[in-house]
Amino acid sequence: MAVTILIVEDELAIQELIALNLKRAGHMVLCADSAEQAKKMVNNVLPDLVLLDWMLPDMSGIEFARKLRREDRTKAIPIIMLTARIQESDKIAGLEAGADDYITKPFSPRELLARIKAVLRRRLPEMSDEIIEMGGLRLDPTTHRVHVYASNEPEKLSEIALGPTEFRLLHFLMAYKERVHTRSQLLDRVWGDHVFIEDRTVDVHIRRLRKILEAVDKENLVQTVRGTGYRFSVECNEESVE
Amino acid sequence: MAVTILIVEDELAIQELIALNLKRAGHMVLCADSAEQAKKMVNNVLPDLVLLDWMLPDMSGIEFARKLRREDRTKAIPIIMLTARIQESDKIAGLEAGADDYITKPFSPRELLARIKAVLRRRLPEMSDEIIEMGGLRLDPTTHRVHVYASNEPEKLSEIALGPTEFRLLHFLMAYKERVHTRSQLLDRVWGDHVFIEDRTVDVHIRRLRKILEAVDKENLVQTVRGTGYRFSVECNEESVE
DNA sequence: ATAAAGCGTTACAAATTTATGACAGTATGA
């Protein structure tokens, strides 16, 4: 997937080295050599991941990480800290500030890429702006639209209208298809952490989502797993064999 | 699976950091900042795993670990020690006390999650979300589905529908295949702690499970061991032919 | 052989879990 990575690093040599490697791996790369500049870039384009040097000329990396974590728009962006030192206190401070991982300089490109991959896999599937297409649905995160392939006329796409929450819910379920999610997992990851909402509310939103999908004969994509939660699945629900 | 993890750690910053990461990974988290508090929590809810700080204000982590190991109800819980030091003597002491693994501070969330996974795989196979495949059955905890390889057509997989308890029961039996479990062991580990249910109820659920497996000619996977309990076994039970 | 113990099986009512529709409070946008 086309991941946009912001590198915040003041040593140009290192910055370019990293950029080169990331580009080679197929990522979009943005570079900044100060927290100030990084902030401006973030305002323009929201990166999918930030590689953040520990020591920056104008502000410590930690501080910048905290800043990112504080704002709604950026708080979900994974951060990997780049640090020359391996002091215990530094690591703890970095992780506390909300870094997802850290890597100590010098590091091999291979190691960096592996960590990036791991962090993305852990944090992002539902955030990557990739179009998800399955089960006759086509969800486009960038345009915030969902289309349905008419079952009789495979060429024709009709759009369906979802409310904000239904959209996020469907997006999440599709991003992790076939997997069961408990209600609280859904609340955490679709509504957001720390929300204070009843579990049962999820049912209602599932219901709303299904109702919309019913209109286009796709309601069986969202399945109930009794005793556990819900699942988006392309496979048929149950096939008792005799 | 939803693993409940108890964090016993007095430094709040670290405690929260760990909690955040575990939650993000889909675990249920309990926190205690002293052995005293931890003990109370354990009395209430039995965690599936304990992350235990080496140094605690009221009692050393080691001592608490020993306490857990001494009592029947808690002695099977895996323990991972969090320690700042890596002295050989400490390791030995920790192992003696019954710790399953160590992790030295500071550690990355990635590392912590990896160790948790490893320990769970080793100690509580039914909690690790791994697909179990044996005897022509394929159970996937993440999608919460069980498939059967049709015996005549090995390519074809058909799904079988299980109720919540049957699913957990089968999962447990498969995770510890070839091993006999008494009814009360099953009640403890499949139904949960502190349940007040008749032993014979297990029979009924075994019956229900078998009935479903009968439909796909797999009923002999769940075997009775007279005088003891039940067992999931791929080997044939005993077939004296006359 | 006979009694006792251990299991398998079934039926059923109670308990739990979901689905659904309605409602009121908020946000959003014209």
Added chain:
DNA sequence: TCATACTGTCATAAATTTGTAACGCTTTAT
């Protein structure tokens, strides 16, 4: 500001799951 769209919560209905009791069969021990 007003109208419309969204949300979260409830109450109630519907559906499934569960634990027990009861009865009969098989194995084991006396």
